[in-house]
Amino acid sequence: MNQDKIDLYGPLKKYFGFNKFKGLQEDVVRSIVEGNDTFVIMPTGGGKSLCYQLPALMQEGTAIVVSPLIALMKNQVDAIRGISENQGVAHVLNSSLNKTEIAKVKSDISNGITKLLYVAPESLTKDEYVDFLKEQTISFFAIDEAHCISEWGHDFRPEYRNLRKIIQRIGNVPIIGLTATATPKVQEDIIKTLAMNNANTFQASFNRPNLFYEVRPKTKNVASDIIRFIKQRQGKSGVIYCLSRKKVEELAQTLQVNGISALPYHAGLDGKTRAKHQDMFLMEDVDVIVATIAFGMGIDKPDVRFVIHHDIPKSLESYYQETGRAGRDDGEGYCLAFYAYKDIEKLEKFMANKPIAEQELGHALLQEVVGYAETSISRRQYLLHYFGEEFDAVNGLGAKMDDNTKNPKKQTEAKESVVTLLKV
Numbered sequence: 001m002n003q004d005k006i007d008l009y010g011p012l013k014k015y016f017g018f019n020k021f022k023g024l025q026e027d028v029v030r031s032i033v034e035g036n037d038t039f040v041i042m043p044t045g046g047g048k049s050l051c052y053q054l055p056a057l058m059q060e061g062t063a064i065v066v067s068p069l070i071a072l073m074k075n076q077v078d079a080i081r082g083i084s085e086n087q088g089v090a091h092v093l094n095s096s097l098n099k100t101e102i103a104k105v106k107s108d109i110s111n112g113i114t115k116l117l118y119v120a121p122e123s124l125t126k127d128e129y130v131d132f133l134k135e136q137t138i139s140f141f142a143i144d145e146a147h148c149i150s151e152w153g154h155d156f157r158p159e160y161r162n163l164r165k166i167i168q169r170i171g172n173v174p175i176i177g178l179t180a181t182a183t184p185k186v187q188e189d190i191i192k193t194l195a196m197n198n199a200n201t202f203q204a205s206f207n208r209p210n211l212f213y214e215v216r217p218k219t220k221n222v223a224s225d226i227i228r229f230i231k232q233r234q235g236k237s238g239v240i241y242c243l244s245r246k247k248v249e250e251l252a253q254t255l256q257v258n259g260i261s262a263l264p265y266h267a268g269l270d271g272k273t274r275a276k277h278q279d280m281f282l283m284e285d286v287d288v289i290v291a292t293i294a295f296g297m298g299i300d301k302p303d304v305r306f307v308i309h310h311d312i313p314k315s316l317e318s319y320y321q322e323t324g325r326a327g328r329d330d331g332e333g334y335c336l337a338f339y340a341y342k343d344i345e346k347l348e349k350f351m352a353n354k355p356i357a358e359q360e361l362g363h364a365l366l367q368e369v370v371g372y373a374e375t376s377i378s379r380r381q382y383l384l385h386y387f388g389e390e391f392d393a394v395n396g397l398g399a400k401m402d403d404n405t406k407n408p409k410k411q412t413e414a415k416e417s418v419v420t421l422l423k424v
């Protein structure tokens with residue numbers, strides 16, 4: 001059988017209206033269509049959904065897509081339904097469905113209408129569903145946001161741990177793992193837990209050449225430093241991350257008093273206020289959002305021009321995800337982090353009453369953050385190395401786009417700055 005003949009461009013045009021694949025999509029889709037376990041690592045916005053949606057639409061049977069958030073599943077189902085005459089082409093199976101709705105989902109699957117079935121991992125553990133799905137034609141399993149499997153990731157979900165067992169009960173079909181998390185530890189964990197050692201692996205580069213990285217010592221004057229930075233960028237959109245809700249409120253006020261259009265965002269605000277502040281940011285009624293990490297999932301504003309970390313985050317993974325919200329449109333994106341060793345100690349203290357294993361893990365992640373903040377080599381090179389990627393700091397895309405390579409410190413100067421950092 002000559003598999004090379006399978007036409008992918010016709011279906012791409014027919015279902016999605018696109019003329020070209022993005023990045024590694026074509027190779028990924030081919031791997032899946034040919035029936036292989038496939039592991040896809042692409043940064044956010046890389047186009048991972050299409051990698052499994054297109055094969056699912058092309059193949060016999062139903063693809064089961066595991067996804068951690070109901071909101072994400074709903075978005076995808078709506079999008080897929082928008083490109084098909086039959087609403088049954090995609091369904092979500094979750095606890096909110098009533099008996100009639102469940103019956104409809106089941107009959108659409110049995111009748112071969114449903115190409116994509118989105119499920120939360122906890123729904124998939126129900127015997128009732130497992131027994132039903134076992135009898136159906138399943139094309140493959142796609143595990144989206146597969147890093148949720150790993151405690152080393154930034155979004156661990158214990159339910160993801162059982163997926164392999166459930167998949168085996170349902171049927172022996174290919175598994176597709178997809179994630180935007182590139183750390184080798186997380187990748188190993190995913191491959192091990194899903195038992196996909198023989199998977200074809202596709203890893204896109206995590207380099208974001210248009211982002212500029214800078215780390216500054218954090219002093220008592222950090223608020224004035226931030227104000228000065230923003231005033232040089234009048235009218236531009238930016239996000240400032242703080243560790244605590246209190247600091248978010250405080251800094252947002254300081255900025256307002258200083259004539260900067262800024263609003264707070266954190267989980268302590270009621271849902272309505274949060275939604276309002278987020279919308280105002282998206283609609284450009286406000287320039288700056290001061291936020292805790294609660295701000296981010298699903299925010300897709302293409303022209304965020306700077307991301308400031310008032311407090312250093314607890315892992316480089318988080319730092320990469322958070323700074324990744326800058327310059328989505330490939331325009332300017334300035335990533336400025338304020339660093340004091342004192343903040344690392346604070347983060348260590350937060351972990352003090354957690355189980356030992358968790359503390360050790362947290363400590364190891366923090367050491368990488370310290371390494372990044374204190375390094376005198378290219379920050380981009382350091383970050384990409386953390387993700388297992390080699391970067392040529394002289395000729396690579398985005399070389400010289402960080403403080404260290406733009407203004408190299410002399411050896412002694414570099415040492416002194418570390419000493420000062422330790423003192424603040």
Ligand code: ADP
Nearest residue numbers: 018020021022042043044045046047048049050
């Ligand atoms: P990820 O899950 O990797 O973060 P998504 O699957 O949400 O990324 O896709 C990001 C965006 O890229 C979407 O708006 C999608 O429509 C677009 N996209 C995906 N594939 C293509 C393509 N081949 N051509 C043009 N746009 C694409």
Ligand code: MG
Nearest residue numbers: 048049144145
């Ligand atoms: Mg995605």
